[in-house]
Amino acid sequence: xxxxxxxxSWVICKSGTSVKIECRSLDFQATTMFWYRQFPKQxxxxxxxxxxxxxxxxxxxxxxxKFLINHASLTLSTLTVTSAHPxxxxxxxxxxxxxxxxxxYFGPGTRLTVL
Amino acid sequence: xxxVTQPDIHITxxxxxxxxxxxNYSYGATPYLxxxxxxxxxxxxxxxxxxxxxxxVQGIKGFEAEFKRSQSxxxxxxxxxxxxxxxxxxxxxxAGGFQKLVFGTGTRLLVSP
Numbered sequence: 001x002x003x004x005x006x007x008x009s010w011v012i013c014k015s016g017t018s019v020k021i022e023c024r025s026l027d028f029q030a031t032t033m034f035w036y037r038q039f040p041k042q043x044x045x046x047x048x049x050x051x052x053x054x055x056x057x058x059x060x061x062x063x064x065x066k067f068l069i070n071h072a073s074l075t076l077s078t079l080t081v082t083s084a085h086p087x088x089x090x091x092x093x094x095x096x097x098x099x100x101x102x103x104x105y106f107g108p109g110t111r112l113t114v115l
Numbered sequence: 116x117x118x119v120t121q122p123d124i125h126i127t128x129x130x131x132x133x134x135x136x137x138x139n140y141s142y143g144a145t146p147y148l149x150x151x152x153x154x155x156x157x158x159x160x161x162x163x164x165x166x167x168x169x170x171x172v173q174g175i176k177g178f179e180a181e182f183k184r185s186q187s188x189x190x191x192x193x194x195x196x197x198x199x200x201x202x203x204x205x206x207x208x209x210a211g212g213f214q215k216l217v218f219g220t221g222t223r224l225l226v227s228p
Contacts, residue, residue, distance in 0.1 A: 006158075034215075043205065043218045044159075093158055095216075102147065102166060102209075104216060106159040 002028045004096050006107035013084055014115055021079045021110045023094030029074040030096035034104060035067070038091040050077060084114040117142040117210050121219035128196050129227050136191040136222050138180075138206030147209035148189040149216065150180055154202045162204075165189065176200070201226045 003026040013019050023033060032051050036044040048069050050056035056069035066088075068080040077096075081088055091111050095104040118141045128134050140146055147166050151159040163174025170182040180191045189206060206219040 004158075041223075043220045044216075046215060046217075049215065091156075095159075103149070103161060103164060104209075105161070106151070108158040109156070111156070 002026075002030075002096065002098075002105040004030075004094065004105050004107040006094060006110050008110060009108065010111040010113075012113045012115060015085055016083055018080055018082045019084055019112060021081075021092055021094075021112075023077045023079070023096070023107050025075045025096045028096075028098050030077070030098060031074065032097050033071055033077040034095045034097075035069060035077075035079050036093045036095065038093060038109075040091075044093060047079075081112065084112070086114045088112065089114045117146070117208050117217050119206050119208050119217055119219035121204075121206055121222050123222045124220070125223045125225065127225040127227055130198050131195050134191075134193045134196045134200070134224070136204050136206075136224070138189045138191065138219060139187050140189060140206070140208045141187065142208050142210060144210075148180075148182060149207040149209065150174065150178070150189075150191050151205045151207060152176075152202050153205065153221075159205065162191070196224075196226055198226045198228075200224060 005024045007022045035047045038044045047062045048056040048058045050071035058064045071077045093109040095106040097104050120139045149164045150162040153159050162178050163172045165172045165182045178193050203221045205221045207216045
């Protein structure tokens with residue numbers, strides 16, 4: 001399967017600061033990228049879908065001004081958590097799929113802790 | 116709207132015993148079905164997928180799953196479990212042009228010696 005990396009793997013930040021998480025496709029062109037959020041011992045919840053060069057489509061209930069997604073190239077998508085608060089602490093996972101591909105490949109996730 | 120139900124939150128299986136993890140889905144059209152495995156603190160790894168054709172699908176690590184339309188099920192099986200199989204297993208249904216995935220709540224597999 002395709003290889004997807006995320007950076008950082010974990011981050012601790014102070015409340016009110018912004019954090020950027022990178023998702024990179026290492027061996028294929030990812031036309032579509034997805035960002036998920038996973039609370040402890042729970043399932044993955046889709047936050048947003050983005051296509052390269054287009055604005056992201058956010059799921060209902062996800063604040064687009066708080067979770068900024070940029071998909072500027074076919075190999076890189078970023079999620080920026082702005083003005084982070086402790087309730088934003090979670091495990092964030094990205095996934096990618098190529099054009100006409102039928103499967104999503106997931107990154108290893110980023111553990112965000114907001115103090 | 117599509118949904119996925121994994122009725123078992125936890126399952127404990129003895130090493131070497133067989134395993135079946137249940138998954139039921141709700142989707143109006145022919146679903147795209149997936150099983151993923153997640154080790155603690157890790158991302159998801161694809162085990163297998165079903166789109167069409169043979170309803171018995173073979174995956175990696177000795178796993179297989181059977182699609183049963185009449186029961187709206189896609190149960191995951193393995194004939195002999197290894198200790199390294201202990202992890203969280205997620206069933207998912209894909210829908211829409213961008214293949215949005217809807218995940219079940221997951222089943223945590225514990226393997227006893």
